[in-house]
Amino acid sequence: MTISQEIANLTEDSGQDLPEENVQIGSIQGTVVGLRYYTGTVNRGEMVSLVREPQNPYDRNAVMVANVYGRQVGHIKKELAAPMAYIMDNNLARVEGVVPYGETNKFSMPVNLTFWSKEENRDAVHNQMRRHGFKLGTEFKGSLICLFALKNAFDKLFDDLMEDKTREMEPAEAVCTALLPHQKQALSWMTSRENSNDLPPFWEEKSGLYFNVLTNFAVKERPEKVLGGILADDMGLGKTLTTIALIVSNFHNGKPLPLEQTEFSHFIKKKNSNTHCSRSYFISIQDQFEQHIRADVTLKVYLYYGAERKRSVKLLSEQDVVLTTYNVLSSDFGNKANSPLHKVNWLRVVLDEGHVVRNPNALQSKAVLELQSERRWILSGTPIQNSLKDLYMLMSFLKLKPFDVKEWWSRIIQRPVTMGDRVGLKNLQVLVKGITLRRTKNSKVAGRMLVQLPERRVFVQHVTLSEEEREEYEQVRKEGRKIIGSYFEEGTIMTNYADVLAILVRLRQYCCHPGLVAKYTGADDPGTPNELREHLINKITLVLNSGSDEECAICLDSLRQPVITYCAHVYCRPCICEVIRSEKQARCPLCRAQIKTRELVEYPGEEMQAGAATGENWRSSSKVDALMSNLLKLRQEDPTVKSLVVSQFTRFMDLIEVPLREYGFSFTRLDGTMAQKTRAKAIQDFQDSSPGNPTIMLLSLKAGGVGINLTAASHVFMMDPAWNPAAEDQCVDRCHRLGQSRDVVITKFIVKDSVEENMVKIQKKKQELVEKAFGVKKPMDLKQARMEEIRALMEI
């Protein structure tokens, strides 16, 4: 998606931003007088603001006229000011002015006044004007000419703004990390923005005046520099690294950071949404400085944080980089006398996750706006995701005149855009484009993806069961087909869904290893309530441990706080509780059996089943054999190669540990049951390439968050197919990501002539559906689809 499209999307839901005062109540031409007493000038077609001046000693109704820079131009002629003052003071309408011509007059000039208000105030406004002998009319003629003139300016501007964002720049030698091409581009762009002596975006010099092509505004003074912008790359493209490179490469006046002591300070801030996080954020940024800066470069980085922070301007001024949080910043600011951050003249201020500063009225925003620095940057993966108002905050921070003043932002951008004005939208797009560098993960540099990942190849290895395994499998399959077939005949497939899943899980487990299969707890009739409870716990455990990524039939999302009903259907607790609350005689949405809140049985957590036989009784399986022969071959070819062995069944992982030990593999393990600390240790050990560290990681499909980095692995063995192909992809993403230097080879083991093959077929079908964008789910379809899936799996 391009920025323009993003902005266009943004306007779709921006209706709520519309102020109530969005109706044009009427217009009238007035006169601005007293021009010769003031320095403020205006250009033809320029907007002016009207400010009440109740303290004026000559007329308490005075209405001051100011240009875009707040310079006074004159006053509204007193006869007209009288009714206007009443209207403005009583908030009956907002009045906006545009000077249509006469901009060079010495003594007075016309001004087109437009009254904006709620519809209900229309009469009051008109009456007030009429009492003073003024009649409000409708729109002014000739405004079209202005728009037309603007449009041409845009077309020209568009070309100018296609400024070269593809030029690359090498960072200073102090940066020891090699920058990717798109990061060098960002560095070049940021550096040129900071060192530019050009006028800010959209300003041109014309016969001694500075002219804003976006707004038709002209000023005598050279507009202040805007030495910054928004780096809006997607997450993971290295915004922090690029900024660190900028800090040391463009230290001052284009010079790289000298090795001796520096005299200016920088300032990076990181989101502080939750106080416990901020330390680690700090440390991660501090680490990045250490990691990316050459060891012999002394860079003074100070964490300005915590109650014990030293509120010393001198100390902060001596730093090269000061890191702090938005909370610390605003808390210091609230205590003005004691805010050293606001007394330092920073070389550069960088707002990390800058989109979190959004409400211009919040103390936090004021604290940010009051920081002193010429160079101002916003790092944000989602700068324009929210509302136009958020963007206004960013403009104020960048001091991009005149958009840092609410009235001009509203009149030039926000209102036109929210009212669907195409020129307004174009303005916005040009504005954002001019100050933003945005690349997504899908962007390309010279035809190549920004982040060039090594290849990712998938092989399916078909596993043939041994005669013995096949015999056992077929027996279980026959039994299962009989049971499920009878459910279909009776039409009770949904009421016995948990049993169906149990049968399917058993079949899938047989494909992996017969030792996995728990004692059959099938459709027998439970007696006492305790037995029933035990029975239900078995069922929900089976459903959830099967790795089937069950959906809740109510919210159609993944199960949260899963519970099982007495009729053996699994839902999210909040979902089913809502159903029970809302109905007098609540019934199970899947089978219409009566249900009660106190009869819901919770999932006791993973791994409550008896451990698989990993002791003396251990035996191998065809799939385990296939895995081992692959691993041995790999080790022989290249002993440094590391592999992930992924399964949905943690007990299968237990079983695999046995031959791994037997063949002397050093391995580690990561599954959902492990504590955070042990997980971190497992990952760290695996990522460590020094000899003696594990070369294999047993990984449960669902384990860990999306953030896990397992790039040490270049081979992935998917031991069993998942219902959800996306889960498999995500798992592979953990090693096939930035930092992977080898091609990644994925081997999926699929048992021939088995439920696994059928699962793969269903996977493919689902994938096709998603690709054709038919992935719309309806509750009824879900049930139907499930039944069809079961038929396909059991070949009924």
Place this chain on the structure above:
DNA sequence: ACCGCCGGGTGCC
């Protein structure tokens, strides 16, 4: 002429 007219002084609110 307690008018008209002339022309200089002057000028936001």
Place this chain on the structure above:
DNA sequence: ACCGCCGGGTGCC
């Protein structure tokens, strides 16, 4: 302001 307005100067035809 090449205006309006003010107020002093002036005054038949």
